[in-house]
Amino acid sequence: MxxxxxxxxxxxxxxxxxxxxxxxxxxxxxxxxxxxxxxxxxxxxxxxxxxxxxxxxxxxxxxxxxxxxxxxxxxxxxxxxxxxxxxxxxxxxxxxxxxxxxxxxxxxxxxxxxxxxxxxxxxxxxxxxxxxxxxxxxxxxxxxxxxxxxxxxxxxxxxxxxxxxxxxxxxxxxxxxxxxAVAHGLTDAPSQYALFENARRARLQQSRNEYARGMGELFSPFTRVAASNPFAAAPTARTADELVEPTERNRLIADPYTRFxxxxxxxxxxxxxxxxxxxxxxxxxxxxxxxxxxxxxxxxxxxxxxxxxxxxxxxxxxxxxxxxxxxxxxxxxxxxxxxxxxxxxxxxxxxxxxxxxxxxxxxxxxxxxxxxxxxxxxxxxxxxxxxxxxxxxxxxxxxxxxxxxxxxxxxxxxxxxxxxxxxxxxxxxxxxxxxxxxDWPAVPIADQADGWATIETYTVKYSKNGARTGIVIGRLATTGERFIATGVDGDNDILSLLSEEEPIGQRVYARSFGYGNRVTTTDSRMRVLLPSKTPTLREDYDHILVHRDGHRLEITINRPEARNALFPPAHEELAEIFDAYFADPTLWVAIITGAGEQAFSAGNDLIYSATGKPNYLPTSGFAGLTSRRAMNKPVIAAVNGFAMGGGLETALACHLVVVDENAQLALSEVKVGLIAGAGGLVRLPRTIPPKLANELILTGRRMGAREALDHGLANLIAPTGKALDAARELADEIIVNSPTSVRLSLEVMEQTEGIADTVDAVTARMRAIDDLMTSEDMTEGLTAFAQKRPPRWRNR
CATH class of the missing domain: 3.40.47.10 (Thiolase/Chalcone synthase)
Structure with a gap:
């Protein structure tokens, strides 16, 4: 046509x-x-x-x-x-x-x-x-x-x-x-673009002065065009030197950028x-x-x-x-x-x-x-x-x-x-x-960076009051993974390194924390700046109550006014407490519960989140549990009342769950525009029938105590307000057994969880078997059985 x-x-x-x-x-x-x-x-x-x-x-x-x-x-x-x-x-x-x-x-x-x-x-x-x-x-x-x-x-x-x-x-x-990026303050455009700029300078093998001069020569003609444009906001012609020379008016924003x-x-x-x-x-x-x-x-x-x-x-x-x-x-x-x-x-x-x-x-x-x-x-x-x-x-x-x-x-x-x-x-x-x-290949990324690394690119952010913050994109020496890190507050060593003629390619040391990765010049410097804490229990915590009873540790989230919802300071305390629990050979079972009868935990403290203050989790996850590996000693959740969102995710991370008759469990994140990203989306479909898990996750529906028990999410139901008592009884049933056997059993279950074939899982080489054969508790258990007396466990 x-x-x-x-x-x-x-x-x-x-x-x-x-x-x-x-x-x-x-x-x-x-x-x-x-x-x-x-x-x-x-x-x-x-x-x-x-x-x-x-x-x-x-x-x-x-x-x-x-x-x-x-x-x-x-x-x-x-x-x-x-x-x-x-x-x-x-x-x-x-x-x-x-x-x-x-x-x-x-x-x-x-x-x-x-x-x-x-x-x-x-x-x-x-x-x-x-x-x-x-x-x-x-x-x-x-x-x-x-x-x-x-x-x-x-x-x-x-x-x-x-x-x-x-x-x-x-x-x-x-x-x-x-x-x-948010965790490391990499949200402003000058800092982000400065990373590209410094990487380009290194690729061109130019000195800092040469590169700064080049930026000025690139933009000086732009100022002359603006000077004659009636619509321009800053119609002033400037020389290359004026554009890049730091002054009180033309202050540094993010290396290598000045304000102009x-x-x-x-x-x-x-x-x-x-x-x-x-x-x-x-x-x-x-x-x-x-x-x-x-x-x-x-x-x-x-x-x-x-x-x-x-x-x-x-x-x-x-x-x-x-x-x-x-x-x-x-x-x-x-x-x-x-x-x-x-x-x-x-x-x-x-x-x-x-x-x-x-x-x-x-x-x-x-x-x-x-x-x-x-x-x-x-x-x-x-x-x-x-x-x-x-x-x-x-x-x-x-x-x-x-x-x-x-x-x-x-x-x-x-x-x-x-x-x-x-x-x-x-x-x-x-x-x-x-x-x-x-389809271009992507670089492997490490959200948590630990160990020696090299600087791939960097910038230093300058605030109006003169404070400086170093930001590094690095590659881990062991894996080649890329990561973001910032310097430690008050660490002039890393700032000095980033101010050298060519920081890119320099060796640095990274360490991960819940609030982000930190980087400095050496491992010994990191130990000075952020010394590792020996896992021990303190007498007092601001948001958590702790009680030892023989081999049992009871941990109570003590924020009843907020339905025991958690925020960073409480997460940090729980992470510290669980570190101490897993490190202490005299503690064999832990119970976590919430203060009062209203709630085990309402999850993430949304009111705190709305303040805009830093909201992060420790590396061990929500409540110090949901991202923790090697949980080789039992943790029991005593769920009294509500376990919502992160509260249910915390319970799912525990080995055993006791609920009281009034318990209400839900992954309710979809109702407030969030997702159950602290393990709920992974653990719930592996705990209960997948179709039921889909329903609960997508609707945010609450599950009662009987339904939780029927579908295997809970081990037992206690009368209202008695979840902790029932959890104590369950803990005592565990404590009478060999702590070594309990620990090694948990290790084997964890290590074989990812092996799909049953026979492959059964025949997999496990160090736990060797450890059991040489343990004092195995000898004691067999001896006590033969002598018809109660065993005296040593946990070794």
């Missing part, structure tokens, strides 16, 4: 997407006409500017929009982020309402600086497929206003309740935030891009000299940070850039303009290295002035880069403009290549390339 033509000059599919309007808006807190606009207000101004840029009737354009897509503000980009002045519940439709549009579809994009270019490509495809005709994309930030007025007496209220469907795509943070080379987030900026089909452009009266076509495009995602083979580069970003050029049929030398995402120097140099571009390229590597100088408008910076590129393409018809947009930690990269030269839509192969990237 012959394709219809658009006009006499272009034999193109009438659904070919074309950019027809761009707009930008900014206001400074000190500007004469400062209006203190909200993010919605700023975006609306940029959108109206984009309508005006089309050269067509603004009202007609607005009424034709069927799709709007908004870039997520910083204050809506992470869970729990604050919006001091409030925000709209439906940002895209709030902006649409301000500009007179009533779209069928509204999108709120995921977090990340790749968003603007990704949406241009995605909605262009939607237009080509006939699913949209006119689409408006926009983004904005009012961070300067929020900071300026957050504590003002008559501060504005930016809250808006807007009706209408919203395609909220979520935060899009999967793989970008990990428990290990990191993205500036204190901005009030907005930008918008209007895309439509050629048919719509003709119908709406948009002149052809406004049309700009997307010649090349690509969207790729890098492996997660710690999985990457090389921490000095992002090959996926380079692959995306080269692929987009290939789709456009171009070489980098044929580009007229280039704008590389520039939150930090490495984001620019990574792609520039891959494309063979130099810092002094006469075309320049930015059109806006870059994020540190034009402004880091949250996730929306590249919308401004696209707007500037469209403007330049129109001024130089036929010229090709490149926009590279980066998101995450060199994680997501979207590329667009623009020109006024008419072209058919060209399909890209990003999906196939992504499969290739996902």
């Amino acid at each position: 012959e394709r219809p033509v658009v006009s006499t000059t272009h034999n193109l599919n009438p659904l070919t997407p074309v950019i027809v309007g761009v707009g930008q808006f900014t206001e400074g807190v000190g500007d004469p006409n400062y209006q203190a606009l909200s993010a919605v207000g700023i975006a609306a101004r940029a959108a109206l500017a984009a309508f005006g840029d089309t050269g067509a009737d603004t009202a007609v354009i607005a009424s034709a929009i069927d799709t709007v897509a908004g870039i997520r503000q910083f204050e809506a980009s992470t869970p729990g982020a604050l919006a001091p002045l409030g925000k709209s519940n439906n940002y895209p439709r709030a902006v649409a309402q301000r500009v007179g549009a009533n779209p069928k579809r509204a999108i709120l994009e995921v977090s990340g600086g790749q968003g603007p270019q990704h949406l241009v490509t995605e909605l262009s495809r939607s237009i080509l497929a006939g699913n949209s005709s006119v689409a408006l994309i926009f983004g904005s930030e009012a961070m300067s206003t929020v900071r300026h007025l957050a504590k003002a007496e008559n501060r504005p209220d930016f809250n808006e309740e807007i009706d209408g469907d919203l395609e909220d795509r979520g935060f899009g943070l999967k793989g970008l935030i990990t428990m290990s 080379v990191v993205a500036r987030d204190q901005v009030n900026q907005g930008a918008a891009v209007l895309i439509m089909s050629l048919r719509a452009a003709l119908d709406l009266g948009v002149p052809e000299d406004k049309w700009v076509f997307l010649h090349g495009h690509a969207d790729l995602r890098e492996r997660d940070l710690l999985d990457r083979q090389d921490l000095s580069a992002s090959p996926a970003a380079v692959m995306a850039s080269k692929h987009a050029l290939g789709v456009a049929g171009l070489d980098a030398a044929e580009l007229a303009t280039i704008d590389l995402y520039s939150c930090f120097p490495i984001a620019v140099s990574n792609v520039a290295d891959g494309l063979g571009l130099s810092a002094d390229d006469p075309r320049g590597l930015t059109l806006t002035g870059g994020l540190p100088y034009f402004g880091g408008a949250g996730n929306n910076y590249s919308m401004h880069a696209i707007a500037e590129t469209i403007d330049r393409c129109r001024k130089e018809p036929g010229a090709m403009g490149f926009v590279g947009a980066n998101g995450g930690t060199l994680s997501k990269y979207s590329v667009g290549i623009y020109s006024t030269t008419p072209t058919e839509w060209q399909q890209d192969r990003s999906a196939q390339l992504q499969i290739e990237i996902d």
Whole structure:
């Protein structure tokens, strides 16, 4: 079937997407006409500017929009982020309402600086497929206003309740935030990017001064572009030395970054891009000299940070850039303009290295002035880069403009290549390339690092008060596993090492704790800084009660006001107590219970978690038990009342469970947005029928005492309030037996648990058998039996 033509000059599919309007808006807190606009207000101004840029009737354009897509503000980009002045519940439709549009579809994009270019490509495809005709994309930030007025007496209220469907795509943070990174303070962008930067310096074998000079020479031209850009937040030209020389104003942020080379987030900026089909452009009266076509495009995602083979580069970003050029049929030398995402120097140099571009390229590597100088408008910076590129393409018809947009930690990269030269839509192969990237081998990772290691990369974080924190990415000498660690507070030795000319490749010593891995220069230094404790029982604990009765140890969680819920200090005490129990040969059985009759333990203290204070587990796990290996002496859970979430996980980690008649057991994490990650998801399906375990886990349903007994989760039921008494009786039944036999029996059961074949498990070589043959208790047991007297166990 012959394709219809658009006009006499272009034999193109009438659904070919074309950019027809761009707009930008900014206001400074000190500007004469400062209006203190909200993010919605700023975006609306940029959108109206984009309508005006089309050269067509603004009202007609607005009424034709069927799709709007908004870039997520910083204050809506992470869970729990604050919006001091409030925000709209439906940002895209709030902006649409301000500009007179009533779209069928509204999108709120995921977090990340790749968003603007990704949406241009995605909605262009939607237009080509006939699913949209006119689409408006926009983004904005009012961070300067929020900071300026957050504590003002008559501060504005930016809250808006807007009706209408919203395609909220979520935060899009999967793989970008990990428990290990959070535990080690590796959550801020400067520290994360500094790791890449220092790895690149080492790969290039440059000195610190050489590399710093290179960063300054890379970004000095950016400052000159920003100085002439009316939309720039920091329009001041600076020399290379000014950018990288630490001063009181240009303080160190994270080695090797000073403040002048990191993205500036204190901005009030907005930008918008209007895309439509050629048919719509003709119908709406948009002149052809406004049309700009997307010649090349690509969207790729890098492996997660710690999985990457090389921490000095992002090959996926380079692959995306080269692929987009290939789709456009171009070489980098044929580009007229280039704008590389520039939150930090490495984001620019990574792609520039891959494309063979130099810092002094006469075309320049930015059109806006870059994020540190034009402004880091949250996730929306590249919308401004696209707007500037469209403007330049129109001024130089036929010229090709490149926009590279980066998101995450060199994680997501979207590329667009623009020109006024008419072209058919060209399909890209990003999906196939992504499969290739996902198949790249990952580096083995150790969440808990112990032993000698080498530094792979590093940074030192500087707080405003001058305090320093060293962060190391290392490789364990024994396994090659990669890990994150920080220095020990007050350890100047590791800070001195990280300040040497080349720390990368240096030997260090790591040790794991519940709160994270710590690293210093030597093992002897670690013993001085964090001496190992001899496992012993103290007389008093803040949150736990301990009572010895002969060979029995009774451990009571003493937080009845919180239903015996646990938080880090209590976990640490329990870990210390159980360390002492397993190390003490005179203690043969332990019982853990909760104070009062209401609860054994309600699990994790959610009220404490909500405070934002560090929330971690000791290396031995929840209650000092759930991740503990070699539990070769019996632990009995005396469950009085509720055992919820982590409370049930604690009971599941015990060898025996006694419940009272009122006991209620549940893995209730799904009811509060969590998962039973302290062993419940593993142990419950191995303890009771899997289908029943699935039901309990997925519904959070409570299981009563009788049901727990019937399905083998509990050993016996005691009258209400008598679980501890029944547990004591059970413990006494164990204590009359050989503690050596009990201990070795537990060891054999633990060691054979992972052997699937029964005969293989029975015939497996076990040191426990040899230990039993040479034990005094075996001899005593046989002798006592022959002499018809009670044995006198020695536990050896």
